[in-house]
Amino acid sequence: MGSRLIILDPELCLTTPPYHWLSTGFRSFDHCIEALCSLDATSRSDEKASKGLRLLAPNLLKCKQDPDDIEARQQCQLAVGLAMDNIRAGIPMGGSHAIGHQLGPLGVPHGVTSCIMCPAVMKYNLKHGGGNPEIGRRQAKIMDILWSMSEVASTFEHAGLSQVSADLGDLLDAHIRALGLPRTLSEMGISSDLIPGLSERALADFWAPTNPVPLLKAEQVREILEAVA
Template sequence: MPFDYGIEKLEPAFDDRPVPYIAYGGHFPELTSNQLTQTFGAERAFIISGKTLSENTPALKRLEKVIGDTATKLVGTHIGIAPHTPWDQVIEITNEIRMAFTEGGEQISDKDVIITLGGGSPTDGAKVVAWALSNPSVTKPEDLEPYFSGSEGHDASKLPDPIVRVISIPTTLSGGEYQSIAGVTRPPPSDQKCLFKPPTRNPSVVILDPELTTTTPAKYWLSTGVRAIDHCVETLCSLQSNIKGDEAAERGLRQLVSALLRTKGDSQDLDARFESQMGVIQAMHAVGSGVPLGGSHAIGHQLGPLGVGHGETSCIMLPAVCKWNASKKANVERQAICRDVLIQSQEVRGLIEKSGKSVDDTDLGDILDLVIRALGMPRTLKEVGVGRDKLDALAKNTLTDPWSPTNPEPITTKEQVLEILEMVVE
C-alpha cells in the first residue's frame, strides 16, 4: 500500500465500532495538534512517552514544540513506563496527571487529553489512567484490586466511565491502541499480568506515521509485528471463530507477513511499514470480532513479566502452541485454513524452498517458525534469559489467564503448560 505524506486523512479504524479513528498522511506532531484543536477542542494535554524514544530521538521535543504553538496547554510530560505496565507506576502516573489537570482548583473534563508516544506500555497505562482519573477513590495501588477482570467481586461497571480522551501515537505493532482492554502487571513476587477492561472510549484517535517508526529498534518493530500475526493466527485457528473474524484475520496475515519480511530487508521502506500498521488494524479487527484467543497469548501474558518483550513472547510461543494443538488433533481443519492463507505468499514459499522442505510437508507451526527465524527473532526461552527455574511459577500463572481454557485444546493443568514450555526451553 503506497504511503503519501501529502494527503491527511481521518477515518474510523473499524466499520463496527465507534473508536478509535486513525489519522495518517502527515507527520505525527502536526496530525496530533490537528486532533487536539479540531477534533477535541482540547484545553489541556498531558504526554506519556517511552523512555528510550524520548532520550534517543527528537520525537518528544518535536511533539511538545508543536503543541506549544496551539491553544492547547501542555500541562505535563511523564517520561518512561516500564515494560508490561507495572501496577504501581499506573497509580503514580494517575496521581501525577490528576494533579496537573486540577491545578488551581479546575475540574477534569472532556477537554482534557492524554497523548501516548511510544510502544504498548504507555498505551496500556494511559487506558487505565484515563479510567482511574474519573474515579476519585483510586489513588493507591490497592485501590485497583477490585477492578481487574477475574478479581473477587469484580464489577467495574459500578464506577464512572472515562472523561479524558486518549490519543495514541504508536511506534510498535502490538495493537493495544485499538482496544480498551489493558494489561497491568502486579509487583514481585507475584509478577502476574492482570487484564483491565475499561469502557470502550479510549484510545479515541490513533496517529499513524511510518517515518516515526524508523526510530524503533528492529527487534521491537519486528517482534511486535509477530504479536500482530499471533492475533490473526489464534483468531483464525479458534474453534469459536466467525466469518467476520476469519476475513479480517486472513487480510491481516497477508499484509503483515509480506510487509514485515520487506521491512527486514529494508528498514527504510515506508510503504512496508505503513502496510504493517494497516495489517495491525485487521488483526485487531479479528480480535474485536469476539473470538477468544488461546495458549500463545495465555502463556505470553505471564511470560512477559519475567523480562521478555511483549512481541518476543509470541515469537517463542506461537509455533509451539500450534504444534501442541495439532498433536492433540484439536483444530486440524482450522490450522489448515491458516496454513493455506500463508502459503499463498511468494515470500513464504521462498522460505519453505530455502529450508529444503516441500510445501506439502510443511505444517502451520513449521511455516511460522520459518517466518520468525527469517525476521531474526528469538525462538527459545533460553535466548531471552528464562531458565527452567522459572517454568513452574510461569505454568501456575498461565492457568489464571482467561485465554487458557479457550485454547482449542483447553489448557487446564500445570502439566499441559509445562509440556508446551518444554518445546521451547532451548
C-alpha cells in the first residue's frame, strides 16, 4: 500500500480472466461506495471516491462488453488508485468490508465478497439509519453520480429500475448482475447454517463498528446475511 512506484499497463491485463478482473474491480467500486457513505469522510476523500466511482461504474461495464477495450481497462486501473488512497488515508469502511472479510476463509474470492455484501449493507443502513439523515443523504449523492452516466443509467433502466423508486442497493444489484457476477451466498456454496457463526465473527472486524449503522450485535449481521442467503 505504500509503494513508491506503480506501473500501470492495461495491455498486461488483457490475459486476466474476466471473472477476476470484474470482481476485483467491483471491490474497488465498494471502496468508493463505503468511503462516500462513511460518516468520517472528508471533502478530500469524497472527491477521490466520487472520481473513482465515475471511472469504475461505466468502464467495468465496457470491460464486460469488450474485454479488449484497452482504454476502459486503464480507466479502471486509475480508479483503483483513487479508491486505495482513501484506505491509506484512514477513511473507515463499513459492513460490506467487515462481513466480507469473514467470507474469504470460506472460499469466497475477495472481490466477490463485495458483490454479495455491498448492496445488502446499503439497504440495511438505509432501513435502520433513520435517526441519522446523513446516511440517506450520502446514499442519495452516490445515486445521483450513478444515474448521471448514460451507460450506467441505461443498465439500470434495462433492469426495470427508475430514479423515483430504486434505492442504492437496487442500483448496485443491477450493476453487479450486468457484470455477470455472483449475488448470493448460495451461489458460492455457503449454506444458511453457517450464518450464525459468520455473524458472530464479523463483529470482531475493525470495520464493523464504523459502519454508518454500527454493527455491534450478531443479529444485525444475521439480518444482512439472510438477505443474500
